[in-house]
Amino acid sequence: MEERTVTTARTAGFCFGVKRAVDKVYEQIEQGKTPIYTYGPIIHNEEVVGDLESKGVRVIHSEEELKQLKEGTIVLRSHGVSEHIYDLIRERGLKCVDATCPFVIKIHQIVKKAAENDDEIIIIGNEDHPEVRGIRGWCKKVTPMIVADLDEAEKIVISEGKKACLVSQTTFNYNYFKEIVEIIIKNCYNISVVNTICSATEERQTEARQIARQADTMIVIGGKTSSNTQKLYEICRKECKNCYYIQTVEDLYHSDLRNAKNVGITAGASTPNKIIEEVQKYVRREF
Ligand code: F3S
Numbered sequence: 001m002e003e004r005t006v007t008t009a010r011t012a013g014f015c016f017g018v019k020r021a022v023d024k025v026y027e028q029i030e031q032g033k034t035p036i037y038t039y040g041p042i043i044h045n046e047e048v049v050g051d052l053e054s055k056g057v058r059v060i061h062s063e064e065e066l067k068q069l070k071e072g073t074i075v076l077r078s079h080g081v082s083e084h085i086y087d088l089i090r091e092r093g094l095k096c097v098d099a100t101c102p103f104v105i106k107i108h109q110i111v112k113k114a115a116e117n118d119d120e121i122i123i124i125g126n127e128d129h130p131e132v133r134g135i136r137g138w139c140k141k142v143t144p145m146i147v148a149d150l151d152e153a154e155k156i157v158i159s160e161g162k163k164a165c166l167v168s169q170t171t172f173n174y175n176y177f178k179e180i181v182e183i184i185i186k187n188c189y190n191i192s193v194v195n196t197i198c199s200a201t202e203e204r205q206t207e208a209r210q211i212a213r214q215a216d217t218m219i220v221i222g223g224k225t226s227s228n229t230q231k232l233y234e235i236c237r238k239e240c241k242n243c244y245y246i247q248t249v250e251d252l253y254h255s256d257l258r259n260a261k262n263v264g265i266t267a268g269a270s271t272p273n274k275i276i277e278e279v280q281k282y283v284r285r286e287f
Pocket residue numbers: 015016017018078079101102103104170171198199200201
């Protein structure tokens with residue numbers, strides 16, 4: 001029988017920041033530090049959050065809930081939080097494990113400094129995204145302008161004599177960021193533009209495209225509602241017509257993989273390694 005080649009993307013699954021955050025919660029569990037809370041779900045993956053819950057980790061969803069706590073450890077997720085959340089944790093005597101991604105911390109520092117200089121602050125991103133809400137919370141007394149699209153970019157005006165500082169949500173699309181910045185700089189002369197987009201998403205997409213191009217069968221693993229997995233699937237389907245979008249290995253049980261000779265595997269940012277490995281093992285075995 002002809003050998004089957006299985007290529008798994010190096011960038012499949014958790015990015016560095018998310019992996020670090022999930023690991024930090026498991027470290028706390030191992031150290032027996034209870035009660036443990038995460039400020040928001042540590043990751044958009046029900047299986048991981050469920051596993052953590054079964055080990056006693058609770059998710060808190062709001063400042064109000066945080067204010068009710070009298071003891072325990074709060075793990076801050078990779079998206080980061082406003083500066084005053086750190087104060088609240090400290091005031092309540094709770095222990096803080098900060099799993100904010102270092103790339104997001106860098107943005108907090110940039111806007112904090114800009115606010116201290118009383119500069120205007122522009123954030124390119126989605127105002128409802130927790131990362132953007134967190135960044136906003138480091139701008140002190142300056143109210144940042146949040147820009148999500150070209151129309152909003154046209155409306156940006158910087159007061160005379162003021163300097164502006166522009167940053168971006170880490171997961172924003174780079175090409176769109178460039179278009180938005182071009183519009184804004186036409187109207188603002190004294191502006192410092194810092195590209196704070198993280199390359200993890202783009203690298204995952206580029207690698208998926210390359211693997212799918214060479215594969216006769218492509219498997220994309222991730223939650224059905226995960227927008228970054230949907231995007232990966234779209235990219236892969238364009239390159240490889242035999243493309244499967246699965247959540248766990250069980251979704252493959254009824255697929256006919258007999259003719260698959262060259263299989264590529266990638267996974268969205270919230271897919272745990274364990275699931276990727278199970279799929280890999282199954283595909284290697286199943287003819
Ligand atoms: Fe992940 Fe941090 Fe980038 S959380 S997507 S490595 S900004």
